Amino acid sequence: MIKHLFKLVWNRKRANILIVAEMFFSFLVLFAVVAFGLYYADSYRQPLGFSYENVWNIFVISRASDPQNVLTTKQMLYQALKDLNEVEAVAGAQTAVPYESNRSRRRHSHRGRSILVEVGRVTDDFKEVLGLKIIHGRWFEKADDALGWDPVIINQRFSREMFGSEDPLGKNIASAKAIREVRVVGVVSDFRKHGELSQSVNFLLERILFQKPSFDNFMIRVRPGAPATFEEKLMAQLQAIVQDWTFHIRPMSQMRASYLKLRLAPLITAGLIAAFLMMIVGLGLMGVLYQNVTQRTKEIGLRRANGATAEHIYKQILGELLVITTFGVAAGTLIIVQFPLLRWFAFISGKVYIISLAISVAMMYLLTVLCGLYPARLATKVHPAEALHYE
Amino acid sequence: MLKNYVKTAFKVFLRRKFFTFISLFAISFTLTVLMVATALLDHVFGPLPPEVKTDRTLGVYELRWEVEAGDSRSAQDGPISYAFLDRYVRTLPDVERVSIFTHFFSSPVTSYKDGEKIESYLRRTDGEFWKIFEFNFVEGGPFTTQDEKDANFVAVINEATRKRFFGDQSAAGKTVEVDGQRFRVVGVVANVPIFRPVPFADIWVPISTSKTRDHLDRQNLLGGFQALVLARKPSDVPRTKEAFRVSLSRVEFPNPGHTNRLYAQAETFFEAVSQRLVGSKEESHPERLLAVIVGFMILFMLLPTINLINLNVSRILERASEIGVRKTFGASSRTLIGQFVVENVLLTLIGGLIGFILSFLVLQMLTHSGLIQYAEFHINHRIFLYGLLIALFFGVFSGVYPAYKMSRLHPAEALRRRA
Numbered sequence: 141m142i143k144h145l146f147k148l149v150w151n152r153k154r155a156n157i158l159i160v161a162e163m164f165f166s167f168l169v170l171f172a173v174v175a176f177g178l179y180y181a182d183s184y185r186q187p188l189g190f191s192y193e194n195v196w197n198i199f200v201i202s203r204a205s206d207p208q209n210v211l212t213t214k215q216m217l218y219q220a221l222k223d224l225n226e227v228e229a230v231a232g233a234q235t236a237v238p239y240e241s242n243r244s245r246r247r248h249s250h251r252g253r254s255i256l257v258e259v260g261r262v263t264d265d266f267k268e269v270l271g272l273k274i275i276h277g278r279w280f281e282k283a284d285d286a287l288g289w290d291p292v293i294i295n296q297r298f299s300r301e302m303f304g305s306e307d308p309l310g311k312n313i314a315s316a317k318a319i320r321e322v323r324v325v326g327v328v329s330d331f332r333k334h335g336e337l338s339q340s341v342n343f344l345l346e347r348i349l350f351q352k353p354s355f356d357n358f359m360i361r362v363r364p365g366a367p368a369t370f371e372e373k374l375m376a377q378l379q380a381i382v383q384d385w386t387f388h389i390r391p392m393s394q395m396r397a398s399y400l401k402l403r404l405a406p407l408i409t410a411g412l413i414a415a416f417l418m419m420i421v422g423l424g425l426m427g428v429l430y431q432n433v434t435q436r437t438k439e440i441g442l443r444r445a446n447g448a449t450a451e452h453i454y455k456q457i458l459g460e461l462l463v464i465t466t467f468g469v470a471a472g473t474l475i476i477v478q479f480p481l482l483r484w485f486a487f488i489s490g491k492v493y494i495i496s497l498a499i500s501v502a503m504m505y506l507l508t509v510l511c512g513l514y515p516a517r518l519a520t521k522v523h524p525a526e527a528l529h530y531e
Numbered sequence: 532m533l534k535n536y537v538k539t540a541f542k543v544f545l546r547r548k549f550f551t552f553i554s555l556f557a558i559s560f561t562l563t564v565l566m567v568a569t570a571l572l573d574h575v576f577g578p579l580p581p582e583v584k585t586d587r588t589l590g591v592y593e594l595r596w597e598v599e600a601g602d603s604r605s606a607q608d609g610p611i612s613y614a615f616l617d618r619y620v621r622t623l624p625d626v627e628r629v630s631i632f633t634h635f636f637s638s639p640v641t642s643y644k645d646g647e648k649i650e651s652y653l654r655r656t657d658g659e660f661w662k663i664f665e666f667n668f669v670e671g672g673p674f675t676t677q678d679e680k681d682a683n684f685v686a687v688i689n690e691a692t693r694k695r696f697f698g699d700q701s702a703a704g705k706t707v708e709v710d711g712q713r714f715r716v717v718g719v720v721a722n723v724p725i726f727r728p729v730p731f732a733d734i735w736v737p738i739s740t741s742k743t744r745d746h747l748d749r750q751n752l753l754g755g756f757q758a759l760v761l762a763r764k765p766s767d768v769p770r771t772k773e774a775f776r777v778s779l780s781r782v783e784f785p786n787p788g789h790t791n792r793l794y795a796q797a798e799t800f801f802e803a804v805s806q807r808l809v810g811s812k813e814e815s816h817p818e819r820l821l822a823v824i825v826g827f828m829i830l831f832m833l834l835p836t837i838n839l840i841n842l843n844v845s846r847i848l849e850r851a852s853e854i855g856v857r858k859t860f861g862a863s864s865r866t867l868i869g870q871f872v873v874e875n876v877l878l879t880l881i882g883g884l885i886g887f888i889l890s891f892l893v894l895q896m897l898t899h900s901g902l903i904q905y906a907e908f909h910i911n912h913r914i915f916l917y918g919l920l921i922a923l924f925f926g927v928f929s930g931v932y933p934a935y936k937m938s939r940l941h942p943a944e945a946l947r948r949r950a
Contacts, residue, residue, distance in 0.1 A: 158844065162837045169834065199638060203743045372643040379711045384742045386710050388638045405902055413564055417834055420557040424838035427553045431845035 145459045149467075156464055159428065163468025166421045167504050171476055173414040174503070175496035179488050180407065183339050189295070189330035190238060190270040192392040196371075197237050198358040198378070199388040211352065213382050220381055221358060224374070226366040229268040232348055234355035236260025238270070239335050239395040248302070248313040248322070248344065255302055257294075257342040260333065261355060264347070269361045277309045277326035280347045289321035290314075291347060295330050298342035335396065337403045339487055422511050429515035433457065440519050441527020450520035457516035458509060465508045469501055533873065540874040547849070551878075554842060558882025559889060561835040562925065565828055566890040566918045572824070573914050574906070575726050576801050581664035582730060587762040588663060589771055589797040590729060591620050592634070595812055596752050599790040610634035611795070612754030613738070613746035619778045620758040620797075626771055628761040630663050631738070632656035635728040636755065640710035642696075649695045651688075651709055654732035655741060661687075663761045664730050671703040671718035674737060682739035686714035689722045691905060692733045709734060712742075722905035729759070729800060750785050752793070760797055772797050828921070836929040843875070843933035847940065854937060855945030867938040868931070875930030876923060883922030887915070 149156055200217070204210050214232075221230045235244040235258075247254050264280045266272070272279075275296065284291050292313070299308045314322040331343045348355055362370070371389055378387050433440075440453055479485050480493060488496075544551045578585040594615070595608035613631060621629045632654055639650035658676030666673070666687075674685045686707060693702045693716075702716045714736055723731045738746070746754055762771045775797035784791045794812045796802070805820035857867065887910070894908035 155844065158837060158841050162834070162841055165834045165837065201638075203745070205745075369646045371648060372646055375641060375643065383711055386640065386742075389641065401902070416560050420560060420835055421838055423553045424557060424842050427550055428841050428845045431842075435848055 141459075142463075145456070145463050148456075149460055149463045155432075156467075159425070159464055160467045160471070162421060162425070163465055163504070163508070164471045166418065167469050167472035167500065168475065169414055169417055170503060171472065171496060171500040173411055174500045175485075175488055175493065176407070177411065178492050178496050178499075179339075180337050182489075182492055184336045186332070186340060187330060188238075188332050188336065189328060190272055190332075192238060192270075192396050194362045194364055195269060195392040196360050196362055197388075197390050197392060197395065198360065198374075199237075199390070200356050200358065201386040201388075202356070203384045203386075213385070216381055217358065217378060220377055221360055224377070226363050226370050228361040228363055229265050231266040231269045231359045232263040232355040233266060233357045233359050234261040234348065236262050236266070236331075236333065236345065237357050237359065238333050238392065239399040241334070243333075247315065249315055250302055250311055250313045253302065254315075255298070255342060257298055257344045258333070259344050259346055260331070261346045261348045263355075266345070266359070269359045272331065273329050274326050275329050276307075277324070279326055284325075284347060285349065289323050291325040292322055293326045293328055293345040294324055295328050295340070295343040297330065297340050298344060299324075299327050301342060335399050335403075337400070339489075418507065422507055425508065425511040426514065429457075429461065429512055430518065433515045433519045436519075437522050437527045440522045441524045444522060445524040445528060453520045453522075454516050457519050458512050461508055461512040461516075462505065465505055469504055473497065473501070536870050536873045537877060539870075540877050543850075543874065544878065547846075550842065550846065554839060554878055555882050555885065557835050557838055558879050558925070559885035561832060562879075562883050562886030562918070562922055563889040563893065564831065565921050565925075566886055566914065567893050568828070569917045569921070570890060570894055570908055570910060570914045573911070573917075574724070574908060576804075577911075577913060579727075580721075581666040581723060582727060582800075583665050584663065584761060585799065586765040587768060588799070589760045589762065589768065589775075590800060590803060591616065591758045591760070591775065591795060591797050592803050593757075593795065594753060595794040597792040597794075598786065599792075600786075600788070607753050608794075609753050610755050610757055612748070612751050613756045614749045615752050615754070615782075616756055616758040618749075619782060620760065620775070623760060623771065623774050623778060625763070625767070625774070626760050627763045628659050628663055629758060630657055630659035630761075631756055631758045632660050633738070633755050634757045635731060639733075642707065642709045644696060649692075651692055651695075651733035652731065653709060653734050653736065655738040656735050657738055660735070660759075663759050666723075666730070667721040669719050669721060670701055671716070674717055674735075679737040679739050683737065684712065684714045684740055685717045685737065687718040687720060687735045688716055689720050689733055689905075691722050693719050707734065712740065714740070722907075724906040725904040726906065729757070752782075752785075832925055832928065836925070839875075839929040840932050843930075844936055847933070847937050850937060851940060851945040854940050855942045858940075858942035859946070864938040868934045871934035871937050872927060872930040875934070876926035879922050879926030879929075883918060886922070887918060890918070 198221075200214075202210050202213070204213065218230060218232070221227055235242055244259050245256055246259055248257050249255070264282065267274070267279045274293075276299075277293075279293065280291060289312075294302075294308065302308065302313065303311065308324045308327060311324050312321045313324060314320065328345070330340055331345065332338060332340055333343065334341075371391075375387060375389060378385075443453065443456075476497060480490070573579075582588070591611065593609060594611045595606065597604065597606045616631045621631065623629060633656070635654075636652070640653045642649045642651065657679045658674060661673030669690060670693075671687075673687055674683070678685050688696075688702060688707065692707070696702065696707050697705060702719050704716065706713050706715050708714075714734070725731055746756065760771055760775070762768050775795075779793055779795060782793060796806075796815065798806070798815055799817075801820070802815040802817045805817040806815035809819040809823060810816040854867065891910055894910065897903070898906060898908050
């Protein structure tokens with residue numbers, strides 16, 4: 141039966157090759173949309189590792205030629221923020237402010253294994269401000285000032301990649317040339333700085349000393365229920381300390397909202413366009429099949445006269461369609477499996493990739509069957525007598 | 532003859548309405564997407580107010596500075612220092628005007644009004660800025676070079692900012708406080724959308740009102756500034772580019788003894804963007820960016836084209852008797868191809884018309900969504916022309932193969948079939 145269907149399709153290969161091409165391209169489009177959709181949905185589901193509610197960021201543009209002056213001013217600002225009633229905790233941060241796009245990366249190595257990791261620099265109160273969760277070891281503490289090595293906190297993903305199932309605590313990950321050792325003191329579940337729509341990456345938090353604050357962001361946790369006017373008051377306080385500097389105060393929930401808006405708008409647009417493309421393909425396919433059926437009246441009539449039931453005809457038309465779809469999908473799959481081999485789109489995990497492939501194959505068959513139903517039913521209506529007296 | 536083709540075409544369109552609908556749906560959707568894309572590109576790169584002199588305006592937007600000393604190499608790139616632009620761009624010979632201004636900085640400055648936060652993008656400029664750009668002033672006028680020299684605290688604001696600070700009242704003569712500084716408003720201009728990053732701002736004030744005098748420091752070549760050069764006429768543009776190259780060669784570096792290399796160009800905005808996206812540090816390759824854009828458009832057309840070809844090929848036999856008769860009476864294959872391509876182009880043009888209406892609606896929606904700050908999309912004659920071009924291309928692209936197939940039908944075979 142199947143062999144026969146292939147033969148039928150093969151006999152009309154000139155006409156069918158174009159339909160196969162159409163299936164092929166639509167399959168690629170469908171896969172791309174499903175894969176990206178799933179990738180973002182999957183990312184969105186993963187825990188962020190921090191909480192953004194009641195957290196505000198203050199970006200500081202300092203203006204002073206003398207570094208000592210910058211230092212004392214920042215210390216004054218820190219103290220002033222701490223003294224405010226509405227503020228629960230204050231931290232300094234550099235390349236560690238969530239939803240901001242800047243990043244700093246470097247290589248760390250352990251026993252000859254070198255891995256690229258994103259680095260954020262924070263002060264000791266950062267954990268309290270952002271509600272980070274230590275799952276192993278400890279957070280930074282005051283006593284770390286006296287250490288002869290640099291303590292760092294890493295996320296679970298980095299720990300797994302660098303140390304496998306080994307305990308990362310106390311291990312030195314400094315590069316071979318470094319003078320000071322860099323030792324892991326704790327592991328956080330995760331810290332997804334780049335927000336809900338990003339995948340988890342290797343992350344490392346480094347300690348900034350308040351004696352030499354090299355950071356441009358103060359992050360504060362505001363007491364829940366602080367009045368809306370607090371922001372203006374805060375700004376006035378900061379400006380009063382140093383008139384020349386510029387401050388940007390932003391609640392993190394606002395930063396998150398604009399981040400989501402900016403990232404989602406192109407995704408939604410692409411999804412809508414793809415949906416319309418699929419609709420066009422579906423309608424076009426229906427037209428083509430309809431046309432084919434009306435032109436094959438003779439052949440179908442002959443089959444009916446020889447005793448084929450309506451169900452047989454139905455099966456033949458849909459069967460041929462499925463064979464054509466299979467050609468298109470197979471060609472598409474052949475292309476799609478090249479991407480992981482070429483390390484393209486490597487950020488999409490294997491699991492998401494395979495599931496997307498399965499879903500898009502299923503959707504492709506569903507689409508073609510839906511488009512084939514009406515023309516196939518039309519074919520069963522062909523009356524043998526009429527068909528045979530065609531000539 | 533063309534009239535006959537058109538007549539026949541309409542008869543054919545009306546004969547099978549469902550098929551005509553499917554084709555039109557596909558065509559108009561495809562053309563809508565492409566036309567909206569064209570409109571967006573035109574609004575980013577086209578000559579629209581205030582940037583109306585794009586054909587003779589060149590920008591010096593970024594500088595790359597590489598230093599080599601023994602083994603160590605370092606490189607910096609980004610916007611340029613005021614002192615550098617003042618020395619090597621403002622002095623360019625034979626140009627109409629030069630303006631220096633701060634680059635587009637992604638963090639807005641903050642003001643408060645009755646407890647409400649107002650965020651505005653601030654840009655510091657000189658007086659020439661207002662003579663290169665043609666802003667549409669709804670109140671007052673620009674500040675002048677003299678204002679800049681005297682460090683007067685004056686500001687030009689846009690309509691959106693006027694609304695935020697003063698509601699529906701006029702703003703001229705009143706003061707606004709931003710980032711801890713107070714400015715007297717001298718003019719109000721129509722909003723400039725954010726995707727025009729060179730003129731865009733909410734509030735424009737003189738450079739000399741900066742909080743520090745750091746920008747006058749000659750030690751660093753990089754800083755927060757950009758410059759625009761207005762050539763006297765469009766044909767002077769290559770000469771101006773060359774003049775800037777010459778000017779670069781006489782830059783004095785603050786670190787004698789090191790090997791310094793500078794990369795910067797006087798370039799159009801499109802060239803600057805293409806350098807970032809597809810060029811190298813030395814060259815900008817605008818033609819490559821153009822090729823990428825056109826390539827993407829054709830790639831997008833591919834699926835609808837195959838779809839349309841399939842549909843048309845499957846309908847060849849509908850026309851069998853007509854083709855048979857025409858051929859027996861001596862019509863050549865070429866004439867028939869011509870006829871069928873014209874038919875397809877006609878259908879595409881109707882689709883294009885629907886596409887225009889749909890694009891207009893989509894652009895209206897985009898304008899009202901507020902997704903892009905201050906964006907107001909209109910369809911102008913350029914977009915209409917490009918849209919027409921795209922529609923024609925699409926019509927021919929998707930019409931040739933089915934037309935060829937149709938013309939190949941054997942007359943005897945065609946006539947034998949029942950109509």
